[in-house]
Amino acid sequence: MIKLRVSGIAKESVVDGPGFRLAVFTQGCPRHCPGCHNPDLIPARGGREMTPEEVLDMIGKNITPLTAGITFSGGDPLMQAEALNAVLRRVREELPQLNIWVYTGYVYEEVKDLPALEYVDVLVDGPYVEGERDISLPFRGSANQRIIHLSRDA
Ligand code: SF4
Numbered sequence: 001m002i003k004l005r006v007s008g009i010a011k012e013s014v015v016d017g018p019g020f021r022l023a024v025f026t027q028g029c030p031r032h033c034p035g036c037h038n039p040d041l042i043p044a045r046g047g048r049e050m051t052p053e054e055v056l057d058m059i060g061k062n063i064t065p066l067t068a069g070i071t072f073s074g075g076d077p078l079m080q081a082e083a084l085n086a087v088l089r090r091v092r093e094e095l096p097q098l099n100i101w102v103y104t105g106y107v108y109e110e111v112k113d114l115p116a117l118e119y120v121d122v123l124v125d126g127p128y129v130e131g132e133r134d135i136s137l138p139f140r141g142s143a144n145q146r147i148i149h150l151s152r153d154a
Contacts, residue, residue, distance in 0.1 A: 001051055002051070002052070002082060002083050002086050003049035003051055003083060004026060004049070004050055004055055004080055004083040004084060004086075004087050005027040005046075005047045005050075005080060005083075006024060006025070006027065006047050006048055006049075006055065006058075007027040007040075007041050007046065007047040007074070007075060008047070009022060009024050009058065010022070010025070012066075012067075013071065015139065016071035016073055016103070017068075017069060017071045017101040017139055019066075019067075019069060020064075020067055020068055021067065021069050021070060021071045022059060022062055022063055022067055022069075022071070022098075023070075023071045023073055024059070024071070024072050025038070025041060025074055025075060026073070026075040026079070026084070027043070027045075027046050027047030027074070027075050028042070028045075028074065028076065028079050028080065029041060029074055029075045029105060030076065030079055030105070031076070031105045031127050033105070033127045033129070035130040035133070036128060037128065037141060038073075041074050041075035042075070044079075052090045055087045055090075056087070056090045056091060056094055059091065063095070063098070067098065068098075068099070069098050069099035069100065070095075070098045070099075070101070071101040071102070071103070072084065072101070072103065073102075073103040074103065076103075076104050076105045076106070077102050077103065078104040078106055078111055078116065081115075081116050082116075084102075084116045085115045085116035085119070088100060088119035089119060091119070092119050099121045099151075100119055100120055100122075101120070101121065101123075102124070103123075103124045104124070104125055105127040106126075107125050108123055108125045108146070108148050117150065120150050120151075122149055122150065123147075123150055124140055124145055124148070125146050126142075127144075128141045129142045130142070132144050
């Protein structure tokens with residue numbers, strides 16, 4: 001059975017997209033960006049493997065009427081593209097009121113054909129580049145990263 005390796009969640013994040021968001025952090029990232037904001041999430045081992053139904057259940061238990069959306073960050077959620085696709089499909093089916101943001105270290109052009117992208121409203125792409133660090137930028141750490149709106153509602 002397909003499973004997503006999850007490190008943890010933040011219930012009311014205001015830094016991973018607009019509004020109060022439930023952030024789900026996946027475990028594992030193929031890069032080692034100097035200055036990585038979440039170095040504990042780089043190893044592909046650790047965290048907990050969860051089925052799409054378990055992730056959906058966790059999300060359902062932790063959202064509130066104030067939750068504006070859900071964000072998948074990490075680590076790199078697209079390192080587990082197939083499992084993420086299965087999770088996002090279930091989120092779309094059961095919690096269509098939540099808009100979906102995904103952070104990835106890949107650039108959009110590398111991942112644009114992945115099935116998971118069909119369910120993503122906003123993709124924040126590209127690795128963190130310390131030389132381009134800019135703390136004035138909303139929702140990202142370095143100027144090379146782009147906030148890409150993939151759906152009309154995003
Ligand atoms: S892509 Fe993100 S999570 Fe991965 S090493 Fe770079 S900053 Fe860290």
